[in-house]
Structure formats: C-alpha cells, structure tokens
Amino acid sequence: MSWRATILTLYPDMFPGPLGTSLSGDALARGLWSLDVRQIREHGIGRHAKVDDTPAGGGPGMVLRADVLAAAIDAATVTNDPRPRLLMSPRGRPFTQADARLLATGPGVLIVCGRFEGVDERVIAARGLTEVSIGDYILSGGEIPAMVVADACVRLLPGVMGAEASGEDESFEKGLLEYPHYTRPREWEGQAIPDVLLSGDHGAIARWRRAEAERITRERRPDLFTAGE
Known part of the structure; x- marks a missing residue:
C-alpha cells in the first residue's frame, strides 16, 4: 500500500x-x-x-x-x-x-x-x-x-530519490547543517575547488566534510551545534 x-x-x-x-x-x-x-x-x-x-x-x-x-x-x-x-x-x-x-x-x-x-x-x-x-x-x-x-x-519514501543515500548527509540528518558542495569547472572566477576533494583520499574527504559541517552549523545555527554536544 x-x-x-x-x-x-x-x-x-x-x-x-x-x-x-x-x-x-x-x-x-x-x-x-x-x-x-x-x-x-x-x-x-x-x-x-x-x-x-x-x-x-x-x-x-x-x-x-x-x-x-x-x-x-x-x-x-x-x-x-x-x-x-x-x-x-x-x-x-x-x-x-x-x-x-x-x-x-x-x-x-x-x-x-x-x-x-x-x-x-x-x-x-x-x-x-x-x-x-x-x-x-x-x-x-x-x-x-x-x-x-x-x-x-x-522525498524520503523508498524509490523516490534516485540514490537511497542521497538523503543521508543532508542538513539536519545528523544534527548538523550540510557541508559545502562543488563541481566542474575546477576553477571559477578565481575560486578553486578545495584540493582535498580532488585528492582521492576518501578518509581525508570525510574528515573535511565533517569539519566543514561543524563550522557552518556553529556559525549559522549554534542552537543545533549546542544541542548535538
């Protein structure tokens, strides 16, 4: 049903x-x-x-x-x-x-x-x-x-989103706002994609994303950051 x-x-x-x-x-x-x-x-x-x-x-x-x-x-x-x-x-x-x-x-x-x-x-x-x-x-x-x-x-129902993991790292899912996203081109108007995202080091990428999520949450929604501590 x-x-x-x-x-x-x-x-x-x-x-x-x-x-x-x-x-x-x-x-x-x-x-x-x-x-x-x-x-x-x-x-x-x-x-x-x-x-x-x-x-x-x-x-x-x-x-x-x-x-x-x-x-x-x-x-x-x-x-x-x-x-x-x-x-x-x-x-x-x-x-x-x-x-x-x-x-x-x-x-x-x-x-x-x-x-x-x-x-x-x-x-x-x-x-x-x-x-x-x-x-x-x-x-x-x-x-x-x-x-x-x-x-x-x-959007959370099975089969609605293209990838089942699409919603796992979104804002509020883990008590944090979402980390920044980047895509091509590699450099745009003098701004480059952070090197770590192009490194192929998945552990380093995960740590960077977690740190960025914490930074953004602390700056924009300190209430969420405090609640998660």
Missing part, C-alpha cells in the same frame, strides 16, 4: 501545486504515494455552507467551527485509521527532519489546513490533532505548510 496523504482545506484548487512536480510529482505519477484533497466546505452549515463563526468572548476575525471540521475529518478517515492527524498552526511545535523521517515510515498522514483566526479548540482534542508549525511567522493559511510537510515526507 502506498503512503497516503489526506489534506483538508478550504482551497483544494491549490493542490497538488508543487507536489505535482519534480520528485514528489514523479512519485505521485508512479503510485509511490497518493494525495486525497478534501473540501472542508462540503460539511458547512446551511444554504451557504458556513464553516466559521465569530470568536466566543469577542475579538477580531472568525474561527473555524468544531462541528464542521469534525465532520470533514470523520468523512476523510476510516475506523481505526492509523495515520497521524496534523493541524498546521503557527502555535504548533516546530516540524523537523526527524518528524519527516518518522512520518515517512508510516502509512501516511492527514493534514488539516487552518484558516481565519484559528479553529475551535474543542475539535483539536476531540479528533486528536497535533499542532505543527513550519516556522515562527504567519501565513494566510495552512496550505503552503501542508505542502512543505508532505514534500519533506514524500
């Missing part, structure tokens, strides 16, 4: 978007994963399929109704569906490469794309949603974050 992503959104026309191109798009066409995009508004209330209402206690904006979102989730899942349920939210815990690897080893994921001021708090607990964020900034909705999460997972 292929890895299954179900996405609940008010804007299904945004999908597959980037997920339909490059690695993820090719994998989708080959059946290595499946994408099921559901319109939350199909479960809206009344003649106008209303999905939101004013926040209890007052305040600006609108809030996605618990009954509407719960109905959309229930319709998109089967009994005992084992897939994790994520709610893309700026207040969620940061999504990491470790999360992507863990999700990629499972049966798939259900992702709810938040909109407006947020969703009714009651449905988060009632339907077991885990709030996840892709960064400390605010977007118009959860659709782009949902694409980020799906892409991060799909």
Whole structure:
C-alpha cells in the first residue's frame, strides 16, 4: 500500500501545486504515494455552507467551527485509521527532519489546513490533532505548510530519490547543517575547488566534510551545534 496523504482545506484548487512536480510529482505519477484533497466546505452549515463563526468572548476575525471540521475529518478517515492527524498552526511545535523521517515510515498522514483566526479548540482534542508549525511567522493559511510537510515526507519514501543515500548527509540528518558542495569547472572566477576533494583520499574527504559541517552549523545555527554536544 502506498503512503497516503489526506489534506483538508478550504482551497483544494491549490493542490497538488508543487507536489505535482519534480520528485514528489514523479512519485505521485508512479503510485509511490497518493494525495486525497478534501473540501472542508462540503460539511458547512446551511444554504451557504458556513464553516466559521465569530470568536466566543469577542475579538477580531472568525474561527473555524468544531462541528464542521469534525465532520470533514470523520468523512476523510476510516475506523481505526492509523495515520497521524496534523493541524498546521503557527502555535504548533516546530516540524523537523526527524518528524519527516518518522512520518515517512508510516502509512501516511492527514493534514488539516487552518484558516481565519484559528479553529475551535474543542475539535483539536476531540479528533486528536497535533499542532505543527513550519516556522515562527504567519501565513494566510495552512496550505503552503501542508505542502512543505508532505514534500519533506514524500522525498524520503523508498524509490523516490534516485540514490537511497542521497538523503543521508543532508542538513539536519545528523544534527548538523550540510557541508559545502562543488563541481566542474575546477576553477571559477578565481575560486578553486578545495584540493582535498580532488585528492582521492576518501578518509581525508570525510574528515573535511565533517569539519566543514561543524563550522557552518556553529556559525549559522549554534542552537543545533549546542544541542548535538
């Protein structure tokens, strides 16, 4: 059975978007994963399929109704569906490469794309949603974050990347940012490829790459470097 992503959104026309191109798009066409995009508004209330209402206690904006979102989730899942349920939210815990690897080893994921001021708090607990964020900034909705999460997972599925080792030395895989890369020409605008990379000494190359990864991590993400010590 292929890895299954179900996405609940008010804007299904945004999908597959980037997920339909490059690695993820090719994998989708080959059946290595499946994408099921559901319109939350199909479960809206009344003649106008209303999905939101004013926040209890007052305040600006609108809030996605618990009954509407719960109905959309229930319709998109089967009994005992084992897939994790994520709610893309700026207040969620940061999504990491470790999360992507863990999700990629499972049966798939259900992702709810938040909109407006947020969703009714009651449905988060009632339907077991885990709030996840892709960064400390605010977007118009959860659709782009949902694409980020799906892409991060799909590229790790067996058979998606050309070489199975392609992801092993990437940034965050070993608690470090990735080392620098070079290719032809050997010299470009007065800058040469480091001699060690052309030496053929694989041990020396590995040591150089490790040292460079540590240097870059220490300079750019000291939080990661400290966490790895």
